[in-house]
Amino acid sequence: MDPNRMDEGKSGDGDISSVMGFSGFGKKARTFDLDAIFEQTRRTAIERSQHALEERQKTQKEGGGESSTSVKASIHTQRNKPAAATSRKQESDSSSDSDSDSDSGLIGPPPPPQHTAQHDDDDDEELVGPPLPPGYTGSTAHSDEDDEDDDDDDDNPVKKIPDTHEITLQHGTKTVSALGLDPSGARLVTGGYDYDVRFWDFAGMDQALQAFRSLQPCECHQIKSLQYSVTGDVILVVSGNAQAKVLDRDGFNVMECVKGDQYIVDMANTKGHTAMLNSGCWHPKIKEEFMTCSNDCTVRTWDLNSDKKHKSVFKPRSVQGKKVTPTCCTYSRDGKLVAAGCQDGTIQIWDRNLSVHTKFHCRQAHTPGSDTSCLSFSYDGVTLASRGGDDTLKLWDIRNFRKPVNVATGLTNYFSMTDCCFSPDDKLLVTGTSVKKDEGNGKLVFFDRTSFQRVYEIEVTNASVIRCLWHPKLNQIMVGTGNGLAKVYYDPVKSHRGAKLCVVKSQRKEKQAETLTQDYIITPHALPMFREARQRSTRKQLEKDRLDPKKSHKPEPPVSGPGRGGRVAAHGGTLSSFIVKNIALDKSDDSNAREAILRHAKEAADNPYWVAPAYTQTQPEPVFAEESDEDEEADKEPEWKKRKI
Structure with a gap:
């Protein structure tokens, strides 16, 4: 083979290697015996x-007073050593191989300089292993205590009650009979006996704790129940x-249910309720469905998209098969x-889909004639709590x-909408108690669900406690009372958002207007000479009026008495003096x-x-007749016209 061609091939390989960034072609990557490395x-x-x-x-043995802290720390260190030992072993093997091979035998980019410096520091230190977490101090005593505290909190649910702080929302002066969150x-x-429904926004309120809207949606009817739908976009009133x-x-x-025909005997044949409503609630899963119960002895379900007729009718019956008035209603959790x-x-x-016969029925749940004020299902869906009027x-x-x-007794209940709810x-299990006026304080009573012992109480105010809500996300308790107050109990540590948002905001000061400005009248088709200049800012206009000596001049006070300051008091300042001057003193x-x-x-x-x-040239001179004795006699009535007596 021609040596020149061989030289050209070598030079070509060099050019390609320099362009592509490779140190050579055809070299194999080093292999490691992993089993041997793990065994070592x-x-x-x-x-x-x-x-x-x-x-x-x-x-x-030498210093027996040493604490267990160092022992645990050493164990923790020794547990972390094998991984580090593995890395050091691999580094020593790689360093020996790299010394034997040339620089061109390394595959991949070179390691950063920080990597080598870190390994040098690790060689100097005696302890080998990953760094300890930042919160670790080598002692587990505190963590053990924290675990014990957590166990105590789990065993004692009373410690989870958020009642360290409270805020008071002033709904009105009458009973707060409805709450919705x-x-x-x-x-x-909040809704009450004063027919008002008030809206409160925790994120928008300050320390003044004022409602941002108040209305009377049902005119002169007391509010019985308020509830947000499962999506929170609509409210059932x-x-x-x-x-x-x-x-x-x-x-x-958004919608108003239709009223039924009150002259029809069978309430299933009417399109809606015919008597006063007692309660209502939304379906927990379907956002368009809600339920109401009424004094017409029916429980009806409704569809939000169909306000012309109810969806289904449930008719409670007594043992004799007679009509019975439902006082409260609710859905199960599912x-x-x-x-x-x-x-x-x-x-x-x-059963929601079978409205004829009852699935579960308890004939003597509470005293006959007493209004059962609330039914509440637990979160597991198996247990039901009932608050009776007895x-x-x-x-x-x-x-x-x-x-x-x-069963818990001795819980006074004067209202037909007193709540009970689960934590x-x-x-x-939480419920409120009622009191008469000036006869004590209404309380919020907590019962342990397992033992049903009264484990905690909160004295709310000197009126009945009617409504109560325990929100699972906020971990805050809302209470409606008989004197027009709505209280919110919370804990800064255990609670989230809600009342914590508004108590930290300072109360906004109201800006008081110093003077009354003239209203700006828009006249788009007026001539330029009559058109008013557009007012850009009320503040600038006030500043200009302040600089104007005429507008900022203080009016002179009226003068009373003989006069002062060179001014003479004017007569007729009052109505009586005006009458005396112009009418009573007129001698004509x-x-x-x-x-x-x-x-x-x-x-x-x-x-x-x-x-x-206008008539100086043509007007004749007026000639008036002079009065004489004959005229006077003529004015006298003749004798024959006088009335004869």
């Missing part, structure tokens, strides 16, 4: 662990009339069951619905009309102003 690493780790254990035993916890809506309403987040009307508490003391539960709170297992699991962890007698007119004849002749100048 294991042996090294065992030896170092034994050595560290011997040193630790010697140290304990949207799923995100950003807005609260149940009041004392027969038609429920749905409002949007800003309070505008939305498959519909429960209603009735005036005869029964609790009746239907001053009791009962816990039921719907799988064995004949008798209650637990977010499903371990506590207007009984004779002719004399009253001729009284101004001389002045009119001397100073003609209106009519005389």
Whole structure:
């Protein structure tokens, strides 16, 4: 073969290698025996662990007062050594191979200089392993204590009650009978016996705690229930009339249920309720469906998109098959069951898709004639809590619905909408108590779900506690009272957002206008000489008016008395003085009309102003007849006209 061609091939390979960035062609990558490396690493780790254990035993024998902290730290260090030993072994092998091979034998980019410096520092140190976490101090005593505290909190649900702080929202002066909180916890809506519905925005409020909107959606009807839908975009308003309403987040009307025909006997054949509503709630899964119960002895479900007729009808019945008025209603957590508490003391539960016969029925849940004020399902969907008008709170297992699991008595209830609810962890049950005026304080009572013992109480105010909500996301408790207050209990550590957003905002000062400015009138078709200049800013206009001496001049006060400052007091400043001056002191007698007119004849002749100048050339001189005795006699009535007596 021609040597020149061989030289050209070599030079070509060099050019290609320089262009492509390769150090050569045809060289194989180094291979490692992984099994041997792992075996060597294991042996090294065992030896170092034994050595560290011997040193630790010697140290304990010499100074027996050493704490367990250093022991645990050394164990932690020794546990981290094998991985580091492996890396050091690989580095030593790679360094020996790199020394034997040429620089052109290395595959890939060279290691950064920081990498080599770090390994040099590791060689100088005795401890080998990954760096310790930043919060690690070598001691586990504190972590053990924290774990014990967490265990205590898990065992004792009372410590999770957020009641260290509270804020008070002034709804009005009458009973707050309805509370609603949207799923995100950003807005609260309250309703009461004063027919008002108030909207509260936690993110938009300051320390003044003022509602941003107040309205009366149902005119002169008390608000019975308020609830946000599962998506939080609409609100169900149940009041004392027969038609429920749905409002949007800003309070505008979205839907109003139709009213049924009250002259039809079978309530299933009417399109809507015919009597006062008692309660209502949204479906927990379907955002367009909600339910209401009424004094017409029916429970009806509705579709938000169809306001002409109800969706389905449930008719509670007594033992004799007679009509029974439902006082409260609710869905189960999965939305498959519909429960209603009735005036005869029964609790009746239907399958949502089968409205004829009840699925679960308890005939003597509460005292007959007492209004069951609330039904609430637990988060597991098996347990049902009922708040009765007979001053009791009962816990039921719907799988064995004949008798209650637990009963709490002595809980005074004067309202037909007193709430009960479960805590977010499903371990506590909360309800409110009622009091008469000036006879004590209303309380928020907490019961342990398992033992049903009264584990905690909160004295809210000197009025009844009616509504209560425990929001799972915010971990805050909202309470509605009988004196027009809505209170929010929270904990700065355990709670999130909600009331914590508004208590940190300082109260905004209202800007008071110093002067009243003239309204700006827009006249687009006016001539330029009559067109007013557009007011860019009220503040600039006030500054200009302040510099104007006429507009900023203080008006002179009225002078009273004899006068002061060179000014003479004017008479007739009051109505009485004006009457005295112009009417009472007028001596002229207007009984004779002719004399009253001729009284101004001389002045009119001397100073003609209106009519005389126009007729100076053509107007004849007026000639008036003179009065005589004959005229007086003529004025007298003749004898024959006098009335004869």
